[in-house]
Amino acid sequence: MSTLHLHFTSKNQTLTANHGDNLLEKIIEANLDIDNACNGMGSCGKCRVQLDPATAPAPLEDELRLLESDELRDGIRLACLHRIQHDLALDIVSERNTGDTVRVLEDGLTVNTDIEGASLEKIYVELPAPTLEDNGTDEQRLSSRVGADYHNGNHLRLLRKLPVVLRDSRHKVTAVLYNGEIIDVEPGDTTRRLYGVAVDIGTTTVVAAIIDLNTRKEIGSAAAVNAQRSFGQDVISRIQYAEAGGQEQLRLLIIEQLNSLVEQAATTAKIDVGSIYEIAIAANSTMLHLLLGISAASLSTAPYQAVFRNSVGIRAIETGLRIAEAGILYLLPSVSSYVGADIVAGVIATDMHLADEPALLVDIGTNGEIIFGSKDGFVACSCAAGPAFEGMNISCGSVAITGSIEAVRISPGKVDIKTIGHAPANGICGSGIVDVVAQLVLTGIVQSNGRFSKEAATLYADRLRNDGGQKFNLTEDGNVYISQKDIRQVQLAKGAIASAIEVLLRELGERSARIQHVYIAGAFGKHLNIESLALLGMIPPAFANKVSFVGNTSKTGAVKCLLSRRYKEEAHAVLDRTKYLELSVYPGYESLFVESIAFPSPPSTSTPQPQTGEALTVPTA
Ligand code: FES
Incomplete structure (x- = not known):
């Protein structure tokens, strides 16, 4: 078998390959940095390589769907879709975002420190030294003094440890209990360390x-x-x-x-x-x-x-x-395959399960997970929002990393952007994607049907371009932009979420009118602009003033379960009191989804201001 060569022009690096090797696999094997968000499934459109346009293979169906026509014309292809047939000169267009720059959402809701009754507890005991009159077993003497039995899974290990710990510590020990059963014993008084x-x-x-x-x-x-x-x-x-x-x-x-x-x-x-x-x-x-x-x-x-x-x-x-x-x-327990323990944790974190009036909790990721209810019970569903809000399938989309555009304001002759870390713009993260499309709708650049308006072409001539599909430049150099295809992806994602919320509202009937809170969880929610959500029609307009961003509720729910057995029991009860709706078989869902794809007509009010009150700035290179 003849050896083929891959020459990476800008890196001046050459790899050898065999005929038929997968191009993405060869690149990864050589430890070269490439974005492979979908792990080579041909669905994210991120593993872009630049080939010689004259010799690049004809675009495949997935490439026609995921790449712009000017990119295809310029020789951009997706590495995961191609097998190496001959020597190639190429460059990697999309390098992967290195992990340490990805923004991680650690904060959740503040947990009330009055919560008591943890599964874990420690009890310090001083046993009398055994005598001929009191020579019961070590096991029995400790158990009766603590007033608890042994945990099955730890019993043998404890029996082996017990004689040594008891005698070395002169029978002064701390028993560690989990849900009222002894799981361990430590010498001396360690109750302060739990x-x-x-x-x-x-x-x-x-x-x-x-x-x-x-x-x-x-x-x-x-x-x-x-x-x-x-x-x-x-x-x-x-x-x-x-x-x-x-x-x-x-x-x-x-x-x-x-x-x-x-x-x-x-x-x-x-x-x-x-x-x-x-x-x-x-x-x-x-x-x-x-x-x-x-x-x-x-x-x-x-x-x-x-x-x-x-x-x-x-x-x-x-x-x-x-x-x-x-x-x-x-x-923690899960409600269903796609309404997981993270959502149950969200219910526990927000105390929705204790509230008299219903609330809505939305966690938007590749799947939108939505749960709606109160102490009287819940309905939940999960919708295939697609990865658009995580930056996938969006031309310049990215996860939230330094340099991602996270907020946008557009007015005639002016486009203000705010990037993470105020770094030069290198892509658009989820909140930025929502913001830019909302601004395009608000300013009339994009119509309710999702198409760029012809009238806007003159007003925003310096930002709009049509090279292999219409695009709106977010940076002056046009390196970061949003395209007609991207807007379609956002329409599909927001349509999935809006229609899922509508299904739950219908299911709740009259109770839905009493909704008090709309909680938006997760990293995506933290930096969202509420007005933009409503402008896109992702949430009903009446909900806009009820929205609060609740951060990492998954972590907060786990904290509460550590602090109290009661929360563990309540987490389990959420399962029994939740009706899961499978949207794919829900009557009328398909047409509801189609209706939800269009953007609402923009209100005739002025441009909304950033929530943070922070001025949007154009970062300098
Ligand atoms: S890795 Fe996602 S399309 Fe190639």
Whole structure:
């Protein structure tokens, strides 16, 4: 077999390849940086390479869908879709965003420190030294003094440890209890050292926070981009990677990442990881399956079944997590395959389940997860919003990294942008995508049907261009822009969310009129402009003044479950009191979705101002 050569012009680097090798795989194998958001599935449009336009192969169907016609004309192709047939001179157009610049949402709602009744507790006891008259077993003497039985999973380990700890400490010991059962014994009085870790495993980011269960305060935290992200940015790509033989690799990646984050947080908090006895985790169903090494294949194909959805309480050490040897791993329960434990945590975090009047909680990611209700019960659904709001399938889309445009204001002759870190613009993140399209609709540049208006062409001639499809330049050099295709993607995403909300409103009937709060959770929500959401028709106009951004509710819910057994029970009760609606079989959903695609007519009011009150600035290069 003849050896072929790939020459990366601007890097002046040459790789060898075999005829028929996949181009993306060769690039990754050589450790060259390339954005492969969908892990080579041909759906994200990010793995762009520049080939010689004269010799580039004819565009494939997916490329016609995902790339602009001027890009195709200029020789841009998607590396994952091509097998190497001959020597190539090329350049990588889309380098991957390095993890350390991705913005991670660590903050959640403030947790009331009056919450009591944690699963974990410590009881210090001083046992009398055994005598001939009092020579009962060590096991029995400790158990009766503490007033608790032994936890099954830790019993043998404890029996082996007990005689040494008791005698070395002259029978002065601290019993560690979990849900009223003894899981460990420590020499001396260690009651001041009682810690748990609350974790949110998001598809994009992972956050761990150490909670002092005596003071009920967070004493250290650490966060990072999910280590599995290199194997697909969305859950479907990860499931496919797992099913293609990568399951154990993905499991080990997240376990090792959690160990590392817990160690970092423990260092900040100046505590020993060996004194952490519980790790409470909230995440979507796919992340939970991958964490436990359970096949998530059935989540990705109809009828979208999960292998499990109830809460899990097992010894953490069984999974490879390094906390106290007797420590417990607790996973919050999920409602369904696509309304996961992160949403249940959101309900717990906002106390929706205790409220008299209904509230709506929306978490927008690749899937929009929506739950609506009060103490009287919930309805929930998940809609395929697509990855547009995560920056995928959008020409200049990106996750929230330094330099991403996160807010936009447009007026005749003026386009103001605000970027993360006030760095030069290099892409548009979710909140920026919502903002720019809302501004285009508000100013009439884009019509309700999503098309660029002909009248706008003269007013905004300096920003509009038509090279292989219409585009609106957000930067003067035109490097960051929004195209007609991008606007279509936003229409589909917002149509999915708006129609899902409408289904839930209909399902709730009269109760929906009493809605008090609209909670928007997650990193996407944190930086959204409420007016822009309403302008796009993503939420009903009447909800606009009820919106609050509640941050990382997944983490907050996990914190509450650490602090109180009652919240664990209530999390479980949310499952029993939630009716899950499968939208794909919901009567009339298809036509509702189609109706929701159009943008509402813009109000005749002035341009909305940024929520933060912060002036939008054009960053200098
Ligand atoms: S990695 Fe090639 S299209 Fe997503």
